[in-house]
C-alpha cells in the first residue's frame with residue numbers, strides 16, 4: 001500500500017511555474033492571473049464577486065471586518081479560526097447547540113432570534129464528517145437578517161451543488177492551502193453577491209491579497225475539485241462499510257473523513273499514526289476537538305490523501321490496519 005499526502009496536480013504546478021516566469025508582470029499593475037482566478041472562483045460558487053487572498057484564515061479575517069458586535073458559530077464541528085478572528089476584532093462569539101456538529105434549522109431559528117448575531121459562520125461539513133443542511137440554514141439566516149458565511153474549504157465542487165453553492169450562502173470562503181479540496185499549498189478566497197461586504201473590508205483585502213503564482217494555481221486546480229470531492233466522498237462511504245462492526249459517528253451522512261468512537265483516542269491515534277505510512281503528512285486527528293467532534297474519537301482524514309491513492313486496495317488496507325490495531329489494543 002502506498003499512501004501519498006494530497007498535493008497539487010502536475011498541471012497546477014506547471015501553471016504556477018509559468019506564472020513565476022511571466023515577464024509581463026509589472027509591479028503595481030493588476031496581474032492577469034488574479035482576474036482569471038477571480039473569474040473561475042466566482043463561476044464555481046455562482047456568486048458575482050470574488051477576491052483571492054493569501055489563506056483561508058485571511059478570508060475569514062477580511063469577512064469578519066464587516067461585522068462589529070456579535071457573530072454565531074456551531075458549538076462543535078466548525079473551524080476554530082472563526083472564534084480566533086472574532087476575538088482579534090473584539091467581536092463577541094456566541095454558540096448554537098448542535099447534534100454532534102449538525103445544525104438543526106429550528107434550533108438555529110430560536111437562537112438567532114434570542115442572540116441576534118450579525119452573521120453565522122459554519123463549515124459545509126460538520127467536522128468534515130457530515131454535510132450540513134446548508135439550504136435550510138440559509139433560509140433561517142436570510143429570514144432573520146443574519147449573514148450566512150459558509151467555509152467551503154472541503155466542499156468546493158460538491159456533487160449536485162448542495163454545498164458551496166452561492167444560492168445558499170451570502171458569503172462563501174475557502175482555504176486553498178494544503179491539503180484542502182482545491183490544494184494549491186497556499187491561498188484562499190471569498191465570494192459573495194453583497195458588494196458591501198467586500199467594500200467594507202477593502203483596505204484589509206489589499207493587505208491580505210494573494211500573489212499571482214497562487215492565483216494561477218487556484219485557476220488550474222479548481223478544475224479538479226468536482227472529481228476530488230466525489231472520489232473522497234466515495235472512499236469514505238466504502239471505508240465506513242468496511243468498518244461495519246465499529247461505532248462510526250455520522251455513519252449515514254456524506255463526509256470526507258471517517259470518525260471512529262474510541263475509549264482511548266490518544267492511544268488509538270498514536271497507534272494508527274504509526275500504522276499508516278503516508279508519504280508527506282498524516283491522516284489521523286484525535287478528538288474531542290472543536291474542529292471535529294467533542295467526543296472521544298479518532299478521525300481518519302481521507303480528505304488528506306491524494307485522490308490517486310483512494311483505490312479499493314488501499315481503502316481495504318486502511319480498514320484492515322484500523323481493525324487489527326483495535327483488536328490488538
Ligand SMILES: Cc1ncc(COP(=O)(O)O)c(C=O)c1O
Nearest residue numbers: 055056057079123151153175177
Ligand atoms: C475548515 C477550515 N477553514 C479554514 C482553514 C484555515 O486555512 P488556512 O490554513 O489557509 O489559513 C482551515 C485549515 O485547516 C480549515 O480546515
